[in-house]
Amino acid sequence: MTPVVNKGAPNVPFYTPVQDPPAGTALDPATAPTLFQPLKIRGMQLQNRFAVSPMCQYSADDGHLTDWHFAHLSQFILRGTALTVVEATGVLPNGRITPQCPGLWKDSQIAPLKRIADFAHSQGQKLGVQLAHAGRKASTVAPWLRPAGAITELAPPEDGGWADNVWAPSSLKFDEGFADPKAMTVDDIKALVQAFADAARRAVAAGVDTIEIHGAHGYLITQFLSPLSNKRTDDYGGSFENRTRVLLEVVAAVRAAIPEAMPLLLRISATEWMEASGEPSWELEQTTRLARLLPAAGVDLLDVSSGGNNALHKVRATMVIHPYYQVDLAGQIREALRKDGLHLLIGAVGMITNAEMARSIVQEGGKAAAAAHDKGSVEVAEEESGGRVVVTQADLVLMARQYLREPEFPLRVAHQLGVEVKWPNQYHRGGWPKDQKI
Known part of the structure; x- marks a missing residue:
């Protein structure tokens, strides 16, 4: 008689039962919607299309992640999310948003990140860091x-x-209540690029599966991209080529510092919603132009967000809030790239709160898809969602606030869509009855 053994997860420094397959895996992938189909990003394989977007917690100790971060992130890792991304992590001490934000500017900050990466891997899930x-x-x-x-x-x-x-x-401050900044010297810029590379090496040492560069929400890289915040007259200001130079130098430095098989992600604000300002600003056309450069630069997925670089953007007429207001930006970039024959995966964010919306954003195939493809459009699924014709707008959905409300979001979505998925072994008795409405 073959002995029954509760096998442990391999290659982790502690015992925990192996999750084979990982939670959130469709038990019948052939019949599952795209949302529960695998996604390969360079050398990283995800079992579904759910990712936890970076969420600032303001709870670090001198840049070191703490037990709060372990508990916060583990709840998503346990419940079937394929990729969980650690919040904005400063590459330099003065790059943090608050004194309590995490960092990777020194080696002692590796160990607490590795603890979370080890746990993610013990559950068969992937961990990234921004x-x-x-x-x-x-x-x-x-x-x-x-x-x-x-x-x-x-x-x-x-x-x-x-x-x-x-x-x-x-030397332009963001708004009242913010610091009066110093204009960076060229030496400062060189130090910044090196700091990104050094932080990336530490992230690799911690065992993360992917790195995301934060180029969105009005933080430093966004500030260089936008002509509203970048008034330099040297090689890092003025033209599109000059304003994107810091970002592309950071991308090159990080790509060189990480393994060839490791995916590199970039978060961008597709527009700063300042088109009505009467001055040149960073908008969708420039983001699309930048996106065309990214595959050759070594970026594998563009995580499309918006705004954050000007305190007035929320009152500008160009910004109309609706559930798809950022998803639509992602879809337009994705369509433009595919028309050009370029392969860059796209992530969608913002107000993704229910099963149908999550499914529709990434859904591929169907009869209408083939017809639309013949017309030179993006793939179109057969269904409609909330009165909208469903088009494939992204390859991955990234969520933050919805995960705070529902850490079990992938499991809940699977149940609502009628997809049988693997639950954590230890939670196998917690699944909802097949016909129960939740």
């Missing part, structure tokens, strides 16, 4: 510490603030 520099939006306090109605408040020196050493492309 490398970042906050630029002129640095040295602030956590949102819950700000006075009512304030956009932000500077962190005082006694709380570790560094308002006297905040960097930006030009």
